[in-house]
Amino acid sequence: MPLITMSVFDYKAELAKIPAEPGVYRYFSEEGEIIYVGKAKSLKNRVSSYFVKNHADRKTRRLVSQIRRIEFTIVHTEFDALLLENQLIKRYQPRFNILLRDDKTYPFIKIFNEPFPRVESTRRVDKKTGTYFGPFANPRAMYNLLDMFRELYSLRTCNLNLSPEHIKADKYKVCMEYHLKRCKGPCVGLQPLEEYEQEVAQIQQILKGQMSIPQQYFKQNMVQAAEKLEFEKAHDWKIKLELLQNFQTKSTVVNPKIGNVDVIVIASDEEAAYVNYLKIVNGYIMAAQTLEVKKKLEETDEEILALVLFEMRTTYESEAKEIITNIEITTDFKAEITIPKIGDKRSLLEMALKNVHYFRKEKAERQLIEASATTNRRDRVLIKLKADLQLKTLPRHIECFDNSNIQGTNPVSAMVCFKEGRASKKDYRHFSIKTVVGPNDFASMYEVVTRRYTRLLEENAPLPDLIVIDGGKGQLSAACDALKAVGLYGKVPIVGIAKRLEEIYFPEDTLPLYIDKKSESLRLIQQIRDEAHRFAITYHRDKRSRNAIVSELENVDGIGKKTAANLLKEFKSVKAIREADAEKIAAFVGKDKAQKIKEYFAQQQGE
Structure with a gap:
């Protein structure tokens, strides 16, 4: 040398x-x-x-x-x-070099190298002991995947050494997982190794974003069971197929024709550069990470991006043949570098840039908040939310809508109101769905948003600074149509929050914004969403209970739905009606009907 x-x-x-x-x-x-x-x-x-x-x-x-x-x-x-x-x-780790350090240790999904492999999460990587998928910058998404695998497949959760010798020697006994039908008992030879490995291979396909093989497997088994008139088994296979399809529809998807690509973009200032990386596999966003690179010398954006690109492709084991970016760079990767101007690839680029700009603004906002010791917590969170959602004014008045129905019965909606970051319960509202027949979330959302803001406009009441819709693109689109119908679209900011990955959707944006899961502003939106969900569920249960009571009173000869509802409104409960004397009941329904009600409850008690 x-x-x-x-x-x-x-x-x-x-x-x-x-x-x-x-x-x-x-x-x-x-x-x-x-x-x-x-x-x-x-x-x-x-x-x-x-x-x-x-x-x-x-x-x-x-x-x-x-x-x-x-x-x-x-x-x-x-x-x-x-x-x-x-x-x-x-x-x-030279002191004048930029270092891609991250204080977070992101988890992986590990498939062990062993007979009847376990599938678990881990933060330690030893490639001699298993195959790793990840890392997952969003651990919640990883745990959703693991939960789905346990629903779809019979995976073992024990740490036993299931070598052929141990199984043949009858060394083990089945555990509770077997009796709960969550494991098929490979430890005692009740499940062939080939069948188990076939299921693990399908898990690997899903983790690689290749859904077609598992879907075809479930569909074939469903059809075969139906042909043999084994309808219960066919139904089980159908449930699994629907679960996988439901997961697929909820994934962040771009045009599958794009194939496998990496997206990496950069924005920088004098002190640091901000980089967002997306790994796209078969049209699915399989990995996403945003990081800050502190500059040490006069590093150019090209130099920083080349270094980060190498690190990301190594970490996420990407072999994509196309790399989408926002600046010209030269690398020796066997991949084409493109800066798209139009189409779905341009949308991907813009989504990555949106995440970079959000990350950068979040840092600046955090520094501003930390510097202002006099700022109270509520104002700090609202300032943060304003920056995250790029609002023009501070969202001091927020309203959130949620629908609730169980198996299509008693559909209701609820609206909760937060003012100055706190629940304003006197402004909460319930909605019984009037114009929609059956369980239709989109139509129900359109109805209640229309009713709410038509009334506010008629009463000349203050409008909210932000509307939050509990749901993804479909519910948000229905709410936007309602705002258009009452002439408020574009005048009041509105966003949707999807449950699975906590993505934030904006009107007319096909791809979501991912806010840092530890962000105070996201926690506020989640708190508002959860409160709307609780309020809707409570009302739904009350309505079901009330309808059940009304139905019971209708069993009394001569008592119709309207009379039963009036009685319940007055006496508050069936118990109070049962214990009331005939004269008190007669004051509302007359002596004849009062007598029939007392005779009905007396008969019920005698039975």
Whole structure:
């Protein structure tokens, strides 16, 4: 390895010895510490630039002043230089290099290398012991996947060594999981290894975004069971197929024709760069991560993006043949670099940029909030929410809508109101659905939003600063149509929050915004959404109970639905009606009907 010892006052002769070849260079301090590692297409040109330029950047001038020794390694290609540079930076962590550090350890899904493999989450990676999928920047999405796998397949959860010898020796007994029909008992030879491995292979297909093979498997088994007139088994297979299809429809999907691509974008200022990476597999967003890279010297966006791209493709094991980005970069990856102008690929690029700008604004807003010690918590959260959702005014008045029905019965909706970040229960409203027949969330949402804001306009009452819809794109679209019908669309901000991944949807945006799961503003939206859900469920239960009581009173000869409802309204409960004397009941329904009611309850008690 060539070695140059040099003086900072006499470097020209030494620089002449450095070749114009691709490679990696290392700068050492007087103490022998590696203080910087870099790569270059031409070592001579790159290293010389540090000494012949008059650097405006103070940190670069400081680096040059501390250099006392240079080492370099010649490699065949720039890509080889990138690999070596990455390894040396991780090994030595030079203080003048940007480091892709993250204090979060994201979890993986691990499929163990063992007979009857376990499928579990882990934060420790040892590729000798299993196959890993991830990392998952959103752990909730990972746990949703694991829950779905346990619904679809009979996976073991024990740590037993299920070698053929142990099973043959009858070493184990089935556990409670077997009796609950969540495991088929491979420990005692009740499930063939081939069948179990087939299910694990399908899990790997799902984790790779390839849904067609598992779907075809469930569909074939459903049809075969039906042909054999085993309708209960056919129904079980149908439930599993619907579960997988439901998961697929709730996933963030772009055009499947795009195939496998990586999306990586960057925005920067003097102090730091902000990068968002998306891994797209068969039209599904399989991974998403946004990170901040603090600048140490005069790093260009191109240099930073190339470094982050290498790290992300390595971490997420991407082999995509196309990389979508927002700036021109050169890499030795066997992939095409594109900057799309139109179409679905442009939409992907814009979504990545939206996440970068959100991340950047979030940081600036957080710094502003932290700097203002006088700002109380409620104002801080509202300021954060205003920045996250790019609102024009502080959302001091927020209204949230949710629908509730069970098996299509007694459909209701509810609206909760938060003012200054707190629940304003006097402003809560219930809605019994009047114009919709059967369980139709979209039509129900259209009806209640129309009714709510038609009334506010008629009463000239204050409008909210923000409307939140509990649901995804469908419910949000129905609410937007209602606002258009009453002339408020575009005048009051409105968003939807989808339950599975807590995505935030904006009107007319096909792709969602992912807010940091630890963000106070997202927690406020979740709190409002959960309160709307609780309020709707409570009303729904009350209505079902009330209808059941009304139905019971209708069993009395001569008592109709209207009379039963009036009695219940007056006496509050069936128990109170049963215990009331005939004269008190007669005051509302007459002596004849009162007598029949008392006789009915007396007969019920006698039975």
